[in-house]
Amino acid sequence: MPRVVADAGPLIHLAQIGKLQLLERLFQKVLITARVKVEAFDEGVRLGRVDAEAVGKALSEGWLRVEPVPERLAKLAVKLAEGENISRADAETLLLAKEKKAELLVDEKVLSDLAKMFGLKVWSTWTILLESLSEGLIEVADVENAISELGRKRHKLREKQASEILDAAKQIATRRAR
Numbered sequence: 174m175p176r177v178v179a180d181a182g183p184l185i186h187l188a189q190i191g192k193l194q195l196l197e198r199l200f201q202k203v204l205i206t207a208r209v210k211v212e213a214f215d216e217g218v219r220l221g222r223v224d225a226e227a228v229g230k231a232l233s234e235g236w237l238r239v240e241p242v243p244e245r246l247a248k249l250a251v252k253l254a255e256g257e258n259i260s261r262a263d264a265e266t267l268l269l270a271k272e273k274k275a276e277l278l279v280d281e282k283v284l285s286d287l288a289k290m291f292g293l294k295v296w297s298t299w300t301i302l303l304e305s306l307s308e309g310l311i312e313v314a315d316v317e318n319a320i321s322e323l324g325r326k327r328h329k330l331r332e333k334q335a336s337e338i339l340d341a342a343k344q345i346a347t348r349r350a351r
Contacts, residue, residue: 176275181212188224208262
């Protein structure tokens, strides 16, 4: 199983649709930085968000783990954040993934593109759902529900993207049925 470092967005999105546990099934362990924990858990608790409960449960179960960012990476993260106009949390997440020779779980296009430039394999909420479908962990209806549910929670896809994801899901389901 590959190592994976996650940004806050996919954790929040998967928790919002009740599918956070898919990460444990696909990767066994997921690493996050302390800044990502603040975004995905601490702030969610402060705001009374239900998805924060799922993140907290994953942390207490131990498969979602806060990984300390070494001081030298933290210093590099400040420079990277300023130079690339990204948050320090995003910079730390990217550098930690590179340091750990891990894959990166992120939904933001800018961070995803930067990670690919760094030579990292990138996962998103949508590729996690499609891989889960391929592994028989969810059904096409779960992908359809995710598109609808996340659209109501500010993670709306353009119509073309939603159509492409649904087409991919149907192709995966057809292959699985054979």
